[in-house]
Amino acid sequence: MRNDDVIQSIRHMLDLNDHEIAHILKLRGYKPHRGEVAHIFKNQHLPDEDKGEDCSHVLMGHFLDGLIYYKRGKSKKHPPRPIKTPITNNIVLKKLRVAFKLREKEIHDILERGGFSISKHEMSALFRRKGHDNYRECGDQILRYFLKGLTERVRN
Incomplete structure (x- = not known):
């Protein structure tokens, strides 16, 4: 993105x-x-x-x-x-998680609110260090849904 x-x-x-x-x-x-x-x-x-x-x-x-x-x-x-x-998109996710003091459950709820369904295992892979066996690159779509859900959460 x-x-x-x-x-x-x-x-x-x-x-x-x-x-x-x-x-x-x-x-x-x-x-x-x-x-x-x-x-x-x-x-x-x-x-x-x-x-x-x-x-x-x-x-x-x-x-x-x-x-x-x-x-x-x-x-x-x-x-x-x-x-x-x-x-990268993964770094953006990590920095926003820290800035808004988000826990795993809250991040999952934000993605759901944004309109994106993801398992907790897939989501935790987004926060792994690059090179880790379970690392997953965050695509633009996931980041857009996350920003959309976070905006709804913050503005409401």
Whole structure:
């Protein structure tokens, strides 16, 4: 899934404006250039092939870590980890799980609410480390259903 689509979905979910998106990025130490945040939302209603260049994986990594700080606060026990790129759908799921303090049952319910049925074993495979025997790559469809279900949960 495109990084800008994920950020747009989270923006809608939490009802954030450009200033708040920039604040989330700054929480993790990223200083967005003038117009960089606005560029993420510039072509949001166009089809994927007409949107142009996606935002960088570095920006996305800083945004997801900043979202954790925004929702949970900074921890003095855990210093910030370096940003690993590229940002995959599995990483997005993991970061959102941490930011929203979600447990396995809640994640399963969110996927069901979003309209996607998945077994608990398949779901746990999405959170495994790459290279693990039971690791499963998260497809765009699963992430879209998860974001849809999480949006319904947060906004209701």
